[in-house]
Amino acid sequence: MRTKLRYGQVGGTLSAFIGGVHRKAIAINEQAELVAGCFSSSNPGSNMECGAHYGIEDSRIYPDYRTMAEKESVREDKIDFVVICTPNRFHYDVAKAFIEKGIHVVCEKPLCFKVEEAEHLCRLAEENNILFCVTYTYTGYNMVKQARELIGNGLIGEVVDVKAEYLQDWLMDEVNNAGSSEKKLSVWRMNPDFSGISNCVGDIGSHIEETVSYMTGSKVKRLVAMLDKFGHELDLNANMLVEFDNGAHGTFSCSQIAAGHYNGLAIRIFGTEGAVEWEQEHPDFLRVTLKGQPTQIYTRAAHTSGHALEMNRIPSGHPEGLTMAFANIYRTFADALLNRINGKDTDGKWDLDFPNAEDGLRGVKFINACVESSDKGSVWVEL
Ligand SMILES: NC(=O)c1ccc[n+]([C@@H]2O[C@H](COP(=O)([O-])OP(=O)(O)OC[C@H]3O[C@@H](n4cnc5c(N)ncnc54)[C@H](O)[C@@H]3O)[C@@H](O)[C@H]2O)c1
The missing domain is CATH 3.30.360.10 (Dihydrodipicolinate Reductase; domain 2)
Structure with missing residues (x-):
């Protein structure tokens, strides 16, 4: 019975805006650990700096998202889900690469550029039995x-x-x-x-x-x-x-x-x-x-x-705010993913209460x- 998930992140160097909010929100719930990442593909120094900051082994700090999806998918201790925090342009390609390797996805909004791309991601997620969350924060x-x-x-x-x-x-x-x-x-x-x-x-x-x-x-x-x-x-x-x-x-x-x-x-x-x-x-x-x-x-x-x-x-x-809103989304997503991994049903009223690929579309x-x-x-x- 798994109680903790492993995740990786694409985008979100230490100086980026939303990538750090995702990491802090996930940490609040204590349900998942950051074990892999490609935080920047254009700046290897920032990429390694961010990975090292979070204690990720060098071999799991990847130069690009394709290598990350490829290499993670064949590991016994592979990531359960990826968090995509790049500028909009990369969302479609990155999400597709991980879905095709059977890795669940949390993606920033907007889901992608084109309606056809969004429809494709919805289809791919369905066909590959992927849990897909789009982080519309305010929900x-x-x-x-x-x-x-x-x-x-x-x-x-x-x-x-x-x-x-x-x-x-x-x-x-x-x-x-x-x-x-x-x-x-x-x-x-x-x-x-x-x-x-x-x-x-x-x-x-x-x-x-x-x-x-x-x-x-x-x-x-x-x-x-x-x-x-x-x-x-x-x-x-x-x-x-x-x-x-x-x-x-x-x-x-x-x-x-x-x-x-x-x-x-x-x-x-x-x-x-x-x-x-x-x-x-x-x-x-x-x-x-x-x-x-x-x-x-x-x-x-x-x-x-x-x-x-x-x-x-x-x-x-005691005021709550943005990070806690993200944490709420992640709590529901992680509960649903743990249920799925542990072979439990997710048919409760709130079990899937997070924005999904259809919302992204x-x-x-x-x-x-x-x-x-x-x-x-x-x-x-x-x-
Ligand atoms: N849900 C929200 O409330 C919310 C808030 C802010 C931003 N966003 C969304 O989050 C995404 C990122 O926005 P931001 O403000 O954090 O941008 P940012 O410019 O601060 O950060 C982008 C990060 O992506 C990295 N990156 C760029 N291309 C990459 C690639 N090909 N591979 C790996 N890493 C790459 C950059 O190095 C950088 O660390 C956008 O899609 C934006 O719309 C959502």
Whole structure:
């Protein structure tokens, strides 16, 4: 009976943004150990430095992901899953390489560039019996899970409208400064070769789509989008009008030029009987208003139930955040993988409560639809 998993990572040198968050989140759960990696293929020094920092044997710090997939797959103590934290451009190839070697996958969003690639990954994962997680971070927050539970139980009646925004300002200088983005950290986001056909919608608009869909259980059916590029190749700001498969409507706005906003994801869901509202910068609280009644503030731990309560780690009033949200996703993923390895069923209500390849595919469709709509002069596009 296995109680601990082995994992490897592709991308995520010590100076990278999200790779380190993944490692810390996995470590919180104490369910998996980092034993292999290709943290950078272009900078061997950073690759070895990161591997050495985590005590990985030299022979398991690989120069590229193909060698890693090849060599790991034939080891008796091979990795159980790989964590992909490279820029978007590499997600498809890396995920495919590991799936084909029978290694389970956790991949950063957006899943890949093209809808056909995402469909292919879904098919491959299914055919090879691979557990595939796409780390849409915000689905891991306790209060987002609580919102899903309340809405699913019908507390606010039928959902009729969604207002969601994700506002940042880290690309403000670029509005009057086309072509100078090489000064910025994570500059690859503004380069279509690495980011894909969208920067802002791909990077943060995709989080809105997945988080709203997770909270409401409804999917975007069609949309109209207007993306602003301010002279750059890719978008820095976007506004979308959406229609969901249950007939509800909504507006999504995402921006990286919104002065004074750092990571302002805010989601307001309006139903026939009330509203549920959540803000990422105040993640431990949920604002719930029922028709004709004063607004209530639900607090993490104190007012959670179901999976949100199961995922609770520390008492109310001690703020949790991004790393813990990742840890929640990893806990469910690792539980499911251990169950599978140990021949146990995963048929409980929350056993597979993490974003999967199908969610990743929907995200890629969403990004492509936004760009297509905007390019055609803001026309309706079906997903
Ligand atoms: N879920 C979230 O909330 C969230 C947040 C930030 C970033 N992301 C996603 O995570 C990914 C990485 O973003 P980041 O901000 O950490 O970027 P980053 O530039 O900080 O890090 C990218 C890392 O990938 C490595 N790398 C690049 N190409 C590689 C290759 N072919 N093989 C191995 N390693 C390679 C680089 O050396 C670097 O360490 C992106 O897809 C991004 O969209 C998701």
